[in-house]
Amino acid sequence: MKCYSCGKGKLNPKTTEIAGEVRGEKFSVFSEASVCDGCGFQVLSDAQSDAYTVAISNAYREQHGLLTSMELKAARDRLGMSLRRFAEFVGVGVASVKRWEAGLIQDEAHDQLIRLRTDLYAARQNVRELEARFGILSPRVPPVEMSYRLRRPEVFDWESESPSVSGVSIAPGFFRGYCPPA
Numbered sequence: 001m002k003c004y005s006c007g008k009g010k011l012n013p014k015t016t017e018i019a020g021e022v023r024g025e026k027f028s029v030f031s032e033a034s035v036c037d038g039c040g041f042q043v044l045s046d047a048q049s050d051a052y053t054v055a056i057s058n059a060y061r062e063q064h065g066l067l068t069s070m071e072l073k074a075a076r077d078r079l080g081m082s083l084r085r086f087a088e089f090v091g092v093g094v095a096s097v098k099r100w101e102a103g104l105i106q107d108e109a110h111d112q113l114i115r116l117r118t119d120l121y122a123a124r125q126n127v128r129e130l131e132a133r134f135g136i137l138s139p140r141v142p143p144v145e146m147s148y149r150l151r152r153p154e155v156f157d158w159e160s161e162s163p164s165v166s167g168v169s170i171a172p173g174f175f176r177g178y179c180p181p182a
């Protein structure tokens, strides 16, 4: 295809680095485009433009610690939910979920809510932070596992199996034998 910028060169499909701006911040991502071999003019088809939007949004989200489009989709897939079901699950309209997955950047409040609702680790962290805040001392493992661990303390690795909660001190003698070291 002839370049319609210079009218001389030819447009060739190419993976190229394209700079852009998201919310006033500059990012550069690799994207598929047609590039003129004469003047370097770049053209994106509708599909390429959509892919570029997702890529540059993800660059912004990674920079700001937000879930990327793929991560949002993965969170939904993990729960085996349709767009509609997931939208209800996190309390937003189905259009919002569609737009987030297509590259619209979710706000921080929704990002946190989605993590709490879909990510076991984030949910546990939240419970632990609340326990610490409320000064609640609770056993970290179900009773069945506890008795097993009490019998065989040498096989239990507290560090990897039950991260300690910073800020929560265990009263002396309390749950001794199966509480992680404070």
Ligand SMILES: [Zn+2]
Residues within 6 Å of the ligand: 003, 004, 005, 006, 007, 008, 009, 010, 036, 037, 038, 039, 040, 041
């Ligand atoms: Zn050209």
